[in-house]
Each structure stands twice: as C-alpha cells, then as structure tokens.
Amino acid sequence: MQFTVRQLTSEQPFHVYRYLIFAGDRLVARYWHDHRGDEHGIEFVDGRRDDWPVGRMTDFLTGGGPVPLGLSEAAVNYLRTKVS
Numbered sequence: 558m559q560f561t562v563r564q565l566t567s568e569q570p571f572h573v574y575r576y577l578i579f580a581g582d583r584l585v586a587r588y589w590h591d592h593r594g595d596e597h598g599i600e601f602v603d604g605r606r607d608d609w610p611v612g613r614m615t616d617f618l619t620g621g622g623p624v625p626l627g628l629s630e631a632a633v634n635y636l637r638t639k640v641s
Contacts, residue, residue, distance in 0.1 A: 560640075561578070576588040585640045587599070588617070588618075595614075598610070611632055
C-alpha cells in the first residue's frame with residue numbers, strides 16, 4: 558500500500574500545520590504538528606487518535622521547502638500497522 562501526504566493551507570492558524578494522508582486515493586488520516594514540531598498527532602478517519610505517532614515530527618515527515626513533502630520510512634511502517 559502506498560501512502561502519500563498533502564499539506565492543507567486554507568484558513569489554518571499560522572502556528573498549526575495540518576496534512577491529509579492518503580492510501581492510494583483514499584483519505585485515511587489527518588496529521589498535524591505545531592510550528593516548532595514539538596507536538597504532533599494523527600487522527601484516522603475512523604476516529605482513532607494517537608499523539609506522537611513515531612518519535613518527533615521530523616521522524617514522521619520528510620522534505621519541505623524545495624524538497625517534495627513525504628513520509629518517512631518509520632511513518633509508512635506505522636501507517637501500515639494502523640490502516641487496513
């Protein structure tokens with residue numbers, strides 16, 4: 558199963574960053590982190606929530622800026638255990 562991530566940019570507070578996570582073309586979760594990356598969490602479409610899903614925010618997301626946004630290997634492995 559291939560996972561992708563897309564950042565939401567509409568009407569979000571500047572200090573919270575939000576993302577949509579897809580398995581193929583199916584939305585499976587919403588991920589967020591604060592502006593420093595100190596706090597982060599995930600909410601699955603079925604309502605399950607998890608704070609600090611894998612280490613720090615930088616252990617979950619890759620890329621940013623000029624580098625395409627992506628999910629780390631640890632994030633993909635975590636998602637595989639949570640998404641059927």
